[in-house]
Structures are given as structure tokens and as C-alpha cells.
Amino acid sequence: MTGSNSCPTCGRPLAPHAPHGLCPECLLHTGLSAGTQTDDPAVSPETEPPPVAEIALLFPRLEIIELLGRGGMGAVYKARQPNLDRLVALKILLRRRQNPDQDTAFDERFAQEARTLAKLSHPNIVAVYDYGQAGSYSFLLMEYVNGPTLRQLLQHGKLAPQEALAIVPKICEALQFAHQHGVVHRDIKPENILLDQQGLVKIADFGIAKMADEIAQAGLTHERQVIGTPHYMAPEQVEKPHTVDHRADIYSLGVVFYEMLTGELPLGKFAPPSQKSQADPRLDSVVLHTLEKEPAKRYQQASQVKTDVETIAASPARNKPPTPAAPKSDATAGNRKKILLLGSFVLAIAVAVLYLTIFFAGTGSGDTPISAAYAPMPRPQRFNIDFGPWQPDKSKQVGPAAAGEPGDYWNTVATPTNKTNAPPPLKFAGGGPSPIELEMLNLGGSWNNSGSMGVTSPMLDAFRYPADNHGGDAKVILHHVPPGRYQIYIYGHGTERLYYGDYQLTVGRRDYGRMTTSHNLDAIQNTNWVEGSQYVCFRGVTVAPGEDVKILIRPGGPATTPGGRTVCDAMICGLQLIPAPHLGFPPPQ
């Protein structure tokens, strides 16, 4: 195993310097599961999901379409019920052991749970249609939700506060309903919160955590899992798993709420959401109340969370900046119907943006109108990157000029030549990437609230443009860079090196595709870099309000130099902005 580059347990890439060649996450997971595991090397909770063909044989009345996903508790397949002409989700639970006594006991409990779940008929809960045993598997047949999970939405950073305010009350309704029917979810997390194409919120996997727990207790698998997901688990769920009641779900909801607002998890001594985002400061008390360590100090009912969130959403915010999606005139006190409509609208937009994110690069174009996705993006969070010639394409307006800015913003980017090889969207903390990047090279970029802004990708060929596509210079413009002092790196990753060339950095205002330099002492920095360097760094770059950063790379060197016309021939190269307020001195020579 040592020397291989992925963890045989979880499959994640393994760093060459991982401790003793072992996956650090799995090592800590072993630590987290202390006291609940019996360490049977013969059984793993994460068995390979059965292939579609095997499942198809077991379920002759279904058309098994594809494997949708897998987890520690089983696998989910997309299927079709021909007689009802509807799509369904088939959840296969843990492989059963071949022990008749255990199987019978388990079957009874499983049936009991499934019947309880089937009674949970609520618009915000994924419905259970059927259950049973097939072959050596237990299964649940469930409503199929055609849409992304909240996790997929969050992969691009936090949500706009309005989006969170639209989603949270729906989660609360579902939880309240389930709790009234005696069902505790026990594993509320973004992966289990789905958004369908109408923007409806649906919670999946109610009660599945409990089923898995019972399977483990019944000895049907030896390796018992920690029930729940560590980040989202209430403290009592870790410490006293058998005393958990519905208030554990309220804590998990608080974690999800916090993550939606800030893009981060509430770990350690965390700051209130309003300090990390544009969230309404009045939401702080709601979030913190859900995250009380003592269950008795928390909200006692999910409906109370819903009431408080809706009250705040329905009254004017004090410190919340206006956004196109939330005009203040709509947010009058007591006007709940409008708020709900607004919520649905925002959610629909969020889903539309997500679809763009996921599918645009792969399919070339989507059905969702791009203009609809652009319009509601809050401008301050946007951070655009342009490549290619700076000719404005006025058919694609990105946004109107703000007060004091020289003109509207346009998409000035050349059409990418190779969309099919577009790299996957990047993950950053902070705001979601702008649609421009999605349309282009899927170069993402957004602000990490507490630190650096990065632009990179394992497949980023941006700096190869000069040699491969245009034979000219590489140009990158960063818009909406918050004012401040930075150091900016252009680097080749790992053993890759940059090649000889001029690296020029300009800070200034942008006006219809032209960069005009400002009277900024740091406005232009030039670096002649020698082939083979790891990176070029511009230190102490000051960006004033309204200014953009332009990076021009002019490859040099004789044409005979291997890669001489290429800035970086690396498969992995990137650009990184790091806030550096301390860099008040010139870099050492």
C-alpha cells in the first residue's frame, strides 16, 4: 500500500508524505469511531455497490437505469417503474449476512422502520413507496428527485442569504412533521437535502441512520459505523449515541444553516454568521441557538426555528445590502406570501446556476437561459477571470456599472476551443464562481472569507494559450478583487516550472475591455523570469476600490527552447492571490 497514490479504504488521493503512507482522514476516522468498532478485518461498511446488471436480475419489475451514488449504508440506483411510468430511486441497504436467526430479527425491525417511513407523507420529505428483501439485500423504493443536493450547491461556496432563508424553513417543516411522527433523522447534512427542478426542498434518508445502527447492533455487520456524519452531529450524538432525540436534528440543521450562510462549518470557537458573510445579524441568534451544545438550551422544536427565520425574512434587514433578487419593497413586514414566492424564485435561480455549473462545460450549452442565471448574482461576490483577446462581446453583458465605475461589464472572453476537456468546477470557500468562468474554462474563483483567493486547476491550461492557441500573450484579468494589499503568485505546480518570459502585472480600472492604469505606485510590475523557476511572485500589490488586476505574460526565449513559447508547460499551473497587509517593504533582492 505504501507508495500507491490513493487510499485503499476511501479512495481519496494519498499525499506522498502522508504519515506512514496512510490516509490521514481514515486515520482520524478510526480515532473518531473509538469504542464503537469491533475491528473485524473481514467486513467493511463500504462494500462495492452491486453492478446494475445484478440489481436488474433481482428486480424484474423495475428498469434499473444507473447507479446514482453510494455511501456507507448502501447504494442508490435510478430506476423506472414501467407500469406506473415513473422514475424511482432504489436504495439497497447493507449486505445481509447468511445467518437465518439474525436475518429474521433484522427483517422484522427493518419492516417496522420502513412502515414508519412510509407514513411520512410530506412535500418536503422524499417518499418511501415500498420496501423488502431481494436476494441478499434489503431495499427501499423511494421517490426519485431530479435535482442537485445542497452539497452540490455548496461546492461553489456559501449561498446568498436569501437562498438560505428560502431553504431552511422547508427543512424545518419536514423535520417538524417527522418529529411529530416519532422519526428522528439523525443524519441531516447537505448530502441529504435535495432540490428538485421546481426548487422544492426534499429531505432524503429519514431513519436510514437508525436502520444502519440496528443492523450494526444486530451483528449483521461487524464493523459498526459511527451513526451520523461527524461535522453535522450534535455533541450528544457523539458522546451518548443512545440518548439522542429529535433535538439532535435541530443541531445538525444549525450546522447546515451556518454552512449555507458562511460556506464554512461552525468549528471550535466560530464567529457568528454575520461576521463572516452578508447574513442579517439577526440570524446570528437563531443559528447560535440551534447550535447550543446542551440539547435543553437549544430550540426545542424545528417549527420554532422556522418561525424565527421567517419573521426575520419578512421584516426589513438592518445591515443587509440590497441585491437584485431581494428588492426591499418586496420584503415588507407580514407579507409572507410574497416572501415565499421570493424564496421559490431565489431557489429556482440557485438551481439554474447549479445546472449551469454542472452541465455547461460538458454539454456546450444548456436549456437554462444564461441571462436568468446572471441577473441575480450579487456583484460583490463575483470574481471573473478572462482569457484571450480583450474584445468585448456586447451580446453578453455581465452586469451594469456600479456608481462611479466607468461602464458596464461585458464578457470579453474568447470562446474556449476545447470545451469537452474543460476542467471540473473548482472548490473554494466563499462565494460562488461567476457564470463567466463556467461558460469559459470553468476557472472558478471566489473569496475565502478569512484568507487567500486562489485560481488553479489540475487541468488549467490557461498559460498554454500563447503557444497552443494564439501564438501570442497570455492575458488574465481579475475583476471585483476586493481592495487591499496582496501578493500574487503565478506558479507551476509540483515539479513543473515556469519558462522564460516577461511577466507583467497591471492594476487599474477597466473600461470596455481596455485596462487603464491608475496612479498606483504598484500599478505596473515587471519581472523577467528565468526558465525553470517555480513561480513568479508580485509582492506588495495594492488594489484600490474599483480596480482590476491584469496579468500579461509574454513568453520569451528562442523558439528552439523546448516549450520556449509556452509560459508553463505544466499540466498543473495556477494563479494565487494572497492578502498580504504586512508586506509593507520591498521584496528582498
Add this chain to the structure above:
Amino acid sequence: MSTTTPSGADCNFGQNPRQAVFATTHWSVVKSAGQNDTTRSQTALAHLCEVYWYPLYAYVRYRGYSPEDAEDLTQEFFVQLLQKGTLTRADPVRGRFRSFLLASLGHFLAHEWEKSRALKRGGAQKMVSLDVATAEQWYALELSDQCTPDKAFEKRWAMALLRQVLDRLESEYSQQGRQELFAVLKETIAGIKDGQSNAELGSRLNMTEGAVKVAVHRLRKRYRELLQTEIAGTVGTPDEAGEELRHLFDALR
């Protein structure tokens, strides 16, 4: 790139030849080093610094300093930490050793560095042995890992902590002459592979299947104990240990 030794240790960077296991917590080491000058407490603290220096170094690099500056800064930071009374301000009630180190380093970078910049490059006093060449290799490999310096620090802290725990575990097994057992079974600490056969492991170790099962159980149990001990040593109160473990788990994601 690190090399792989037959024993499975992925590289010798960050390991300490002195495999002393501390009975005291990191906080008590810090306190005693802050209050008196005994060789023992200084040695103990120096050991602690050697285990955890890379996260600090990486933090400095993430803040944008060159490798040379980062080395000098890290060394100078340790000088301040070990010799100049910074530690008397350390207070276990304040929480985690990790947070204390990071806050001290942040303060040092903001205030102390300017004062000591008169030092020539490479002129900083050497307190601990830093393998900067290896550190730079690691750092280069991790550069695409987009995160804040604080997050970078936490991630590397978790790695250093795990390395320390595994080093101790290996050391314990070696002392009992069971290094081969450790080398073969250590991958089961990270998780139990589907379909992995006890019989296959047993044939490699010349042990029965049942004996392998027991050995795996014991190894994982001891690992958990050492991990708990190591983490407990870095937090102010025992109650915080569980939270710290979860925090580190999150930091790695």
C-alpha cells in the same frame, strides 16, 4: 519525493530519533519550560517543536515568505519561544496548544520579525533541525491546496500529530521486537479493506487467521489510545479532546 523504507516509514522527515514518550501533556511541558530552565524541560520542548515545526513553517510560507525567510523566521520563532520568556504567558486555560502556537506565531510575524530583520539571511540561531529541502518539496506538492494560511497550518498540524502517534506506535512495537507485525498490519489502522483476507495477512506473518484478527484489534485499540493521549496533551481540558479530534478531521477535508 520521500523514499519508502522497508519498515514502511514513508520518510524520516519529522521523525525524532529520540522516541521518548512524554508522560506529561504538551501544556505542562510548555509551562515548565516557561518557568524554569532545566535541561529536561528544554529538551522536552525542543522535541515538541521538532514534531510540530512543519505546520508552522508551512504557515509562514503560506503567508508569502520565501523559503529562506521562512526558515529564518521559524528558527527565530523557536528562539523566542524557547528562550525569551514567551512561554510564561502560555496559559492552558486558554485552550489548545495548537491555537497557542499559531497565535504566538502570528504575533511574532506581526511584531517581532521587523525587530529581528537585521539578522542576515541564514544568520538566525538554530534551535531545531529543520529539513527545509524536504519541507519545500512537500510545500510544492501542496501548493495547489487552496486554503488560508490558518487552514494550511491546521491541516499540517493534523498530519504531524498523526505522524507522531504512528511513530510512537511503531516504536512500541519495535521495542517488543514486533516491527514486522506493525509493518504488515499498519494499513488496517486507516481502515479495513473490503475483501481483505485475514488468511492472506496471516500467511505473510506466519500467523493463524484468528491471531491476525486479534492482532489487528489490538493494534487499532492501541492506536486510538495513543491518538487520544496525544490530542489530550494539546488541549486545555479533557473535555476538549473530542472536539479537537473532530476539528482536525474537518481540517483535513
